[in-house]
Amino acid sequence: MQKAELLQGNDACVRGALAAGCRFFAGYPITPASEIAHGMARELPPLDGTFIQMEDEIASMGAVIGASLAGAKAMTGTSGPGFSLMQEHISYASIAEVPCVIIDVMRGGPSTGVPTHLAQGDVMQARWGAHGDHPMIVLAPSSVEECFRLTVEAFNLSEKYRTPVVILTDEVIAHMREKVILPSADEIKIFDRRKPTQPPEWFVPYRDPGTGVPPMPAFGEGYRYHVSGLVHDEMGYPTTRADEVDPFIQRLFHKISRDFDKLQWGEEYYTDDSTLDIVAFGSVARAAQRAVKQARERGMKVGLLKLQVLYPFMRRKVTKLMRNSPTILVPEINMGQISREVKRVNQGKCKVETLNKVAHETMTPQEILDKIGEIYA
Amino acid sequence: MATTGKSKTKETSPSKTVKVYKGWCKRCGICVAFCPRQALETDKDGYPSLKDPRGCDGCGWCELMCPDFAIVVEDAKS
Amino acid sequence: MPNGRHIIYDYLRTTKRFPHMWCPGCGLGTFLGAFLRAVDKSGYTKDQIVLISGIGCSGRISTYADFNTLHTTHGRALTFATGIKLTKPGLKVIVIMGDGDATAIGGNHFIHAARRNLDITAIVINNSVYGMTGGQVSPETPLDVRTTTSPYGNVESPFDICKLAEAAGAAFVARSTVYHVKLMERLIGRAIDRKGFDVLEIISQCPVQYGRRVGLKSPVEMLQWQKDHAVTQEKARGMSEEDLKDKIRIGALVDNEAPTYQEKLDAMKQSFKGVE
Numbered sequence: 001m002q003k004a005e006l007l008q009g010n011d012a013c014v015r016g017a018l019a020a021g022c023r024f025f026a027g028y029p030i031t032p033a034s035e036i037a038h039g040m041a042r043e044l045p046p047l048d049g050t051f052i053q054m055e056d057e058i059a060s061m062g063a064v065i066g067a068s069l070a071g072a073k074a075m076t077g078t079s080g081p082g083f084s085l086m087q088e089h090i091s092y093a094s095i096a097e098v099p100c101v102i103i104d105v106m107r108g109g110p111s112t113g114v115p116t117h118l119a120q121g122d123v124m125q126a127r128w129g130a131h132g133d134h135p136m137i138v139l140a141p142s143s144v145e146e147c148f149r150l151t152v153e154a155f156n157l158s159e160k161y162r163t164p165v166v167i168l169t170d171e172v173i174a175h176m177r178e179k180v181i182l183p184s185a186d187e188i189k190i191f192d193r194r195k196p197t198q199p200p201e202w203f204v205p206y207r208d209p210g211t212g213v214p215p216m217p218a219f220g221e222g223y224r225y226h227v228s229g230l231v232h233d234e235m236g237y238p239t240t241r242a243d244e245v246d247p248f249i250q251r252l253f254h255k256i257s258r259d260f261d262k263l264q265w266g267e268e269y270y271t272d273d274s275t276l277d278i279v280a281f282g283s284v285a286r287a288a289q290r291a292v293k294q295a296r297e298r299g300m301k302v303g304l305l306k307l308q309v310l311y312p313f314m315r316r317k318v319t320k321l322m323r324n325s326p327t328i329l330v331p332e333i334n335m336g337q338i339s340r341e342v343k344r345v346n347q348g349k350c351k352v353e354t355l356n357k358v359a360h361e362t363m364t365p366q367e368i369l370d371k372i373g374e375i376y377a
Numbered sequence: 378m379a380t381t382g383k384s385k386t387k388e389t390s391p392s393k394t395v396k397v398y399k400g401w402c403k404r405c406g407i408c409v410a411f412c413p414r415q416a417l418e419t420d421k422d423g424y425p426s427l428k429d430p431r432g433c434d435g436c437g438w439c440e441l442m443c444p445d446f447a448i449v450v451e452d453a454k455s
Numbered sequence: 456m457p458n459g460r461h462i463i464y465d466y467l468r469t470t471k472r473f474p475h476m477w478c479p480g481c482g483l484g485t486f487l488g489a490f491l492r493a494v495d496k497s498g499y500t501k502d503q504i505v506l507i508s509g510i511g512c513s514g515r516i517s518t519y520a521d522f523n524t525l526h527t528t529h530g531r532a533l534t535f536a537t538g539i540k541l542t543k544p545g546l547k548v549i550v551i552m553g554d555g556d557a558t559a560i561g562g563n564h565f566i567h568a569a570r571r572n573l574d575i576t577a578i579v580i581n582n583s584v585y586g587m588t589g590g591q592v593s594p595e596t597p598l599d600v601r602t603t604t605s606p607y608g609n610v611e612s613p614f615d616i617c618k619l620a621e622a623a624g625a626a627f628v629a630r631s632t633v634y635h636v637k638l639m640e641r642l643i644g645r646a647i648d649r650k651g652f653d654v655l656e657i658i659s660q661c662p663v664q665y666g667r668r669v670g671l672k673s674p675v676e677m678l679q680w681q682k683d684h685a686v687t688q689e690k691a692r693g694m695s696e697e698d699l700k701d702k703i704r705i706g707a708l709v710d711n712e713a714p715t716y717q718e719k720l721d722a723m724k725q726s727f728k729g730v731e
Contacts, residue, residue, distance in 0.1 A: 024542055046727045050541045050720070055567040059534040062527065062564075066538025069525065070546070074538065092528055219523040219539060220546050222502050226518060228526040235470055237518060238526075401473055405480030405662075410675040441636045444484030444674075445474050446463050 004181050009147040009174040010077075012182075013103055013167065014039030016151025017075050019188050022101070023049035024074035026063035028056055028082055031116040032171045033105040036077035057082035061089035065098045069227060071218030073155055077103040080122050081112065084129065090164050091130035092229045094252065097162035097206075097214070099193055101154045104166060105174040106282075108360035117360035118171040120282055123337035126166045127311045133249060135256045137165045137263070138311040142285040144178040150308060153265075156191040161256050162213050168310060170333070172283035172362055196223055206248075207234045212255030257312060264316045265308040270296060274303030276375060277325040279318060279342055281307040284331050284363050291368035300376055313341045322349045327375055331355035331368050393435035394453045395427045401447035408439035408448055466491040466501070468521045475519055477512060478586075480674025482633035482659030486580060487516055489636055490551075493643035497547075505539055505548045507532045509556035512587045512661075513580045516551050530561025533568040536575050544574070544717050547647065554581040554595040558614050562594070569623035569652050574715045576646045576653045577625075579616055582661040590664035601668055616656045621709045626651030628709035632658040632681035635705060642707065651715050658685070658703055 007015070013036055017025075025040035027033075041051040050067070054060040060076045067074040078086060083104040093100050106122045108114030113121075122129075126138045137157050139150045150167060158165040194215045196203050205225040206214050217223035226236035231248055233239040239248075256263075269292055271277060280288040285306040295302040305321055307314060322328060328350055330339035339354045346352050355371045357363050395417070404423040416432035417425045417439065425448060427433055437450045467473070477483045494504060501522050508517040510529035517524040523546070527535045532550045540548045557565050557579045568575060584602060585591040592605040595616070599608040620628045627649050631639040639657060646653035660666060660677035671677045681703075688706040691699060 024538065026538065045720075045724055048724065052537065052541060054534065054537070055563050058531060059537075059564055059567070062531045062534025063538035063541075066525075066535035066540075067542040068538070069535070070539040070542035072538075072542045074542075088528060089531070218543070219505050219525075220502060220543050224501055224521060224523050226524045226526065228518070229528055230526065237471060403474060403479035405674045407480060407674055407678060411678065438636075441488065441640075442485055443488070444477065444479075444481055446467070446484065446488060447474070 002181050002184050004179050006177050007144050007180055008035065008177045009141070009144050009169055010035035010105065011039055012144045012147035012180065013077065013151045013169070014043065015182060016148040017101070017155065018043055018047070019148070019182075019185065020073065020152045020155035021190055021192070022073045022075050022155060023047065024064065024067035024072040025050070025076065026052045026054050026060040026067070026074070027076045027078065028054055028060050030079045030082045032107055032174050033077045033079045033082075033103065035174070036103060036105075040075075057085035058088055061086040061093075061102070064100045065089060065093050065096070068098045068100050069219055071221075073099070073159070075101040075103070075155075077105065079105050079107045079116070080109045080125070083122060083125060087125070087129040087131070090166075091132055091134060093164040094130060094134040094136070095132070095229055095231065096227050097216070097252075098164070099158035099162050099216075100164050101151070101158055102164060102166050103151070104168050106168060106170040114360040116171055118283065118333060118362055119358070119360050120170055120284065120333040120337070122168060123310060123334065126168050135163060135253045136311050137161070137163060137256065138168055138309070139165065140168045140281040140307060140310050141173060142282050142306060142308075143173070144176065145180045146308065147173065148180065148182055152188055152190075156189070159193040160191050160213070162193065162216055163256065168282065170282045176283075195221075200224070204234050205236045206232060208251055212251050212258060260312055261316065263309050263312060264314050266314055266317050267306045267308070268317075269304040269306070270301075271303035271305065271321060271324070273301055274325055275301045276327045276329060276372065277303045277305060277321045278329045278331065278368070279305050279307065279321070279338065280331055281310060281338060284333060287363050287365045288331060288368055290365035291372065294365060294369050295372050300372060302372055307338070310338065313345065315345045318342060318345055319349075322346055325350060327351045327353060329353045329355060329371060329375065331357075331363055331371065333357050333360070333363055392453050393433050394430065394451055395433060395439070396449045396451060397425055398447045398449070399424055401445045403445050403447075405444060407442050407444065411438065411442060413438055462495045463488050463491050466494065466521055467519055471519055476515055478663045480660065480662045480677070481512070482582065482657070482661075483512060483516065483580060485633050485636060486639065486657055486659065487519065489640040490578075490643055491520065493640050493647060496644055497647045499547050499647070503545070503547050505536075505546050507536050507539070507548065507550045509552045509561065511553040511556050511585065513551055513553040513556065530556050530559070531564060532556070533561065533564045533575070533577065537568065537573060540573055540575055540717070541720075547576075548574070549576045549578070549647065551578045551580065554579060554583065554616070555585045555593040558594045558616060558619070566619065566623040569620050569625040569654065571716045572624060572626055572652045572713055574650050574652070574717050576655070578643070578646075578655045578657060580657045580659045581616060582659045582665055584661050584665040586661045586664045590668065617654065617708050620654035624652070625654045625709065626711050626713050627653040627707070629654070629707045630656040630658065630703065630705050632685050632703065632705060633660060634678045634681035635685060638705060645707065651713060
């Protein structure tokens with residue numbers, strides 16, 4: 001039996017990363033993400049892992065990719081301004097198919113914004129911040145326990161699909177302390193990247209084995225191959241041939257989208273009979289959960305879908321709600337980012353209401369409850 | 378072992394031959410211009426060729442300098 | 456008897472199409488040949504070498520050689536190298552960058568990699584210009600030179616890459632020109648053999664985007680310029696500052712022993728074992 005601990009979200013991310021087998025961290029100080037670096041700097045060296053504080057976030061992400069190519073599970077942690085700098089190399093990790101995990105603890109922006117108050121303004125950046133067409137997996141915990149669990153899952157997904165995975169937390173989730181009982185090592189399922197199973201001479205580094213995810217050797221294991229940020233052929237060499245470029249980009253997307261059904265991670269509350277459903281994530285989902293409970297106490301049939309996967313957007317679960325409820329409410333601490341996605345999949349089926357707060361402070365259950373009352377009135 | 382870039386006192390070295398891979402040669406002219414014994418010349422198409430096999434002492438400078446790995450000094454027998 | 460042929464052809468990727476993509480007379484090919492001969496002499500196997508490059512003409516070097524190769528982003532090759540070296544210290548990590556790559560967009564990574572004294576060999580191929588993008592001014596373009604982005608003459612002073620590296624803490628700093636091909640090969644070999652952060656600046660020629668802008672009309676004229684302007688360390692000692700003004704010092708400029716980043720990490724990790 002594991003013992004109960006009082007942890008903050010950032011600590012739980014560290015514990016999750018270590019449990020998943022992360023042994024390399026490169027980062028640059030930034031509030032409110034610094035505790036992740038502190039934890040990794042303390043924990044990694046005794047585990048024979050490596051922590052390095054780089055000269056900036058671009059460098060941090062480069063080092064993370066290098067470590068992953070050399071065979072380590074690697075991660076970085078940052079906040080909005082640093083996350084912007086990392087986008088160049090997130091794009092690289094995407095095209096070169098290098099597993100890695102990036103935690104963005106969102107704070108109030110744009111730019112230096114309101115350091116370091118709460119916001120959820122990096123949703124679109126997490127999805128589309130990197131240049132070029134690329135797939136992206138973005139997870140969003142809304143509790144300390146989920147910080148642990150989703151960090152483990154972020155590594156599993158990045159290893160499984162050979163792709164960068166972003167964990168979007170926010171200042172409240174990162175610094176909030178909760179009592180948690182973390183699972184023991186044998187209760188945690190770990191996925192490690194697949195390695196080639198043929199002799200090096202027969203290895204074709206970027207050939208689709210049927211799953212869309214080519215096996216990945218580490219540098220130094222005898223499989224000498226070329227890794228590039230240029231669109232490449234099966235051998236890894238740059239190509240501009242349309243008949244090679246198109247299938248390559250298609251494969252990047254399809255290796256993830258083929259498992260779309262498996263990525264519908266969210267928790268539903270009172271959605272069986274609801275006539276108004278809330279779709280929320282991160283710290284706002286916590287306020288929404290309380291608001292839903294209070295609304296139920298007042299006889300309003302309100303439900304909640306708490307998103308744990310932001311991208312690929314959980315269309316399956318959200319459209320299911322839309323079949324039952326005439327109205328969807330999307331509260332978030334930005335001017336409307338996840339609500340765009342809800343509207344995109346809604347296609348006129350029901351009414352999508354938004355509740356946006358950009359004062360860079362917590363959204364309270366009362367504010368959501370007021371909005372619910374407004375919709376009911 | 379590579380020899381030094383300086384010409385030897387030896388007059389001729391008929392045991393050497395210079396091979397040019399024209400498919401790789403970009404006719405930059407470096408080998409012809411800097412051959413320590415001026416043993417190379419440019420042919421009518423702009424590719425290097427050996428003027429006189431006895432003029433080459435096999436120092437290999439052209440081979441070291443060629444940016445395109447397109448010129449090779451070998452033993453005549455091989 | 457020159458044996459470059461067999462050595463070079465053993466290390467070039469037969470799965471890659473040749474001739475390579477560089478322009479006629481470009482110094483990169485000559486550098487690659489010297490590099491492969493130096494690697495061969497070093498005794499490292501192909502599997503032990505990781506060759507990393509940035510973006511630009513020099514960035515394409517990694518594609519052609521049969522090692523673990525990594526073609527990274529513009530200016531950031533050293534950051535990837537850092538992650539690889541710290542994860543697999545047994546690998547020989549060699550980074551090749553251009554002058555814009557290493558000293559403009561990658562300037563910060565360059566000085567910090569040197570400061571850390573990572574066990575990495577960093578080679579900067581300096582052709583004084585951005586070649587691939589169309590002949591723009593670089594941090595290595597001399598004053599007054601007209602380029603596509605300095606059409607009225609360059610008003611910025613160039614960096615001295617070797618002095619920059621030395622000031623930042625590089626353990627070994629050396630310079631060669633492409634013309635001095637044997638010196639270049641020896642210095643690459645020395646850098647590979649050493650531990651610590653090694654910086655090797657190679658003065659190279661870009662006949663297409665640079666030479667013709669400074670009155671050097673062919674690769675041959677550019678190499679002649681290198682020959683005329685380079686002075687060895689030995690020769691430089693007997694020359695006045697005035698005489699050295701337009702000259703390029705070649706040879707090993709700095710050679711210091713200092714504990715590497717890895718050695719310090721290993722010592723730290725050793726201390727944990729002592730605690731238990």
